[in-house]
Amino acid sequence: MKKFKYGEVIYNNYMKFRFFITKKPAMPILEYVVTTKCTMNCKHCNTFIPYFTNQTHVKPVGFEEFKNDLDTILKSVDFIMFLGFVGGEPLLAKDLHKMLAYALKQKKVRHVFLATNCTLLPSKELLEVMKNKKFAVQISDYRNVKLKNNMTVKYDEFKRMCIKNDIRMSNFQEKREAMNWQTMPDLYKDRQNAIYIQNQYDKCWGRYCNMLCDGILTQCTLSVYINRNMEITPQIQNELVDIRKNKNTKELTKKIINFYSRPYSEFCHYCHCDKIEYGLPCGEQVEDRN
Numbered sequence: 001m002k003k004f005k006y007g008e009v010i011y012n013n014y015m016k017f018r019f020f021i022t023k024k025p026a027m028p029i030l031e032y033v034v035t036t037k038c039t040m041n042c043k044h045c046n047t048f049i050p051y052f053t054n055q056t057h058v059k060p061v062g063f064e065e066f067k068n069d070l071d072t073i074l075k076s077v078d079f080i081m082f083l084g085f086v087g088g089e090p091l092l093a094k095d096l097h098k099m100l101a102y103a104l105k106q107k108k109v110r111h112v113f114l115a116t117n118c119t120l121l122p123s124k125e126l127l128e129v130m131k132n133k134k135f136a137v138q139i140s141d142y143r144n145v146k147l148k149n150n151m152t153v154k155y156d157e158f159k160r161m162c163i164k165n166d167i168r169m170s171n172f173q174e175k176r177e178a179m180n181w182q183t184m185p186d187l188y189k190d191r192q193n194a195i196y197i198q199n200q201y202d203k204c205w206g207r208y209c210n211m212l213c214d215g216i217l218t219q220c221t222l223s224v225y226i227n228r229n230m231e232i233t234p235q236i237q238n239e240l241v242d243i244r245k246n247k248n249t250k251e252l253t254k255k256i257i258n259f260y261s262r263p264y265s266e267f268c269h270y271c272h273c274d275k276i277e278y279g280l281p282c283g284e285q286v287e288d289r290n
Contacts, residue, residue, distance in 0.1 A: 013168070024078040025257050031084040033213035033224060034096065035060040038088040039119040039151050040142070043284045044181050048225040049088055050286050056228040058214050060093035067102055069215060070109075072243045076252040079108040084115060086211075091120040101129045110134070113170075117142055118155040127165055136168040145283035182282045186272040187226060189233065194264075200273065201264035210259075215244035217256070219265035226270050235266040 002224060036058040041050040073080070083103055090096055096114075103112050114130075115138045122130065130137060140163070142153045162169045201207055204218030213224045218240060225241065226232065241259050246252040 006010050016137050018078055022078045024076065024253055025211070025260055026078045027073075027080045028255075029082045029084065029208050029210060030073070031086045031211050032210060032222075033058055033061075033087065034066075034085050034090040034093045034099070035088040035211075035225070036228075037092055038117070039092070039149070040089070040117055040145075040283065041149075041286050041288055043185055043286045044280060046184060047086075047088075047221040048184065048187075048229075049227070050288070052229060056227075058088075059101070061095070062093075063095040063098040063102070066095070066099045069212065069243060070103060070106070072247065072252070073212070074106060074108045075106070075249045076256055079110060079249055082111045082113060083109050084113045086115045089117055089120065090114055091116055091122065091126075092146070097123065097126040097129050098244070100135070104129065104132045104134050106222075111136070113138055116140070116158070118153055118158040119147070119151045121154055121158060122161065127161065127167070129160075130167045131165055136170060137162060138170045140255075141171060142283045145285065148285050148287065180278065181282050181284070183277045183280065185222070185273070186275060187222065187230065187270050188221060188272065189231065190269055190272070192269050192272075197268045198264045200271075204268075212243070215242055215245060217259060218242035219267045222271060223265065223267040226267055230270070233266065233269075235269075239266045 019025065036047070036049055036052050036056075037060065038045075038049045043050065070083075085096065085100065085103075093099070100112060100114065103109050112132075112134055113136045117140050119142075129135070137157055139155065141155050143155050145153065147153070159169070159171065161167075204220075206222060209220050211218050211221060211224050212229075216227065218224055218227055227236070239259070239262070241252070241255045243252060246255060
């Protein structure tokens with residue numbers, strides 16, 4: 001434990017020194033939303049995917065759109081430690097292999113990961129890209145889930161393909177055997193006590209899962225849903241970083257620094273965790289609303 005804390009102190013001091021030299025922030029984790037469309041409709045989805053509408057869904061991103069977004073971000077930051085491709089289901093995007101290949105070539109991107117529900121199998125082109133040592137895939141185990149749209153879970157086949165091609169993967173659900181789910185927080189506009197909010201934020205997994213969706217840098221998976229489906233406050237409007245409108249590198253760098261300097265996110269006021277239930281079945285499905 002002492003060695004870990006000592007190493008953490010050294011790393012933090014190193015990062016402070018880098019910031020002093022570069023005057024640019026490092027992004028620990030940035031999850032790029034390839035699409036909010038999905039092949040599953042999980043009732044307790046941590047990104048609220050079944051509750052988007054046809055008007056608020058993000059259609060699968062094309063290569064040029066992704067390239068422009070990544071180029072813009074990379075000019076304004078020191079580096080991105082982990083760049084994730086998430087959804088919805090990212091494999092719905094026909095240009096996914098091109099996007100992954102481009103991201104993996106960037107020196108400022110240290111690691112790249114992809115999260116998939118294994119209902120779709122990777123193409124030959126995508127498999128070839130996934131062999132890169134900077135890459136890892138996170139596969140979710142829904143083998144016991146009965147889908148409602150004639151889709152099938154291809155977890156075992158996906159896993160075999162990764163092993164055969166020496167592709168790094170994470171399958172923590174399988175290691176935990178049958179992992180239970182929980183309900184998600186109730187979402188509604190409110191002004192909760194600031195001290196309470198900050199305490200909740202300091203303990204929240206969403207603190208480390210910053211999202212880039214449709215050109216907007218937001219706090220977490222829930223913030224993507226809130227921003228696209230609910231009425232947002234002026235405070236949230238001021239917090240959002242639109243990288244497609246902020247083309248000036250220095251100005252965008254300042255906005256990103258401010259984004260990381262907040263004691264908590266304004267989105268936290270929408271998030272109410274007092275009625276969360278635990279021990280629910282994994283991946284329970286609901287009917288498609290669209």
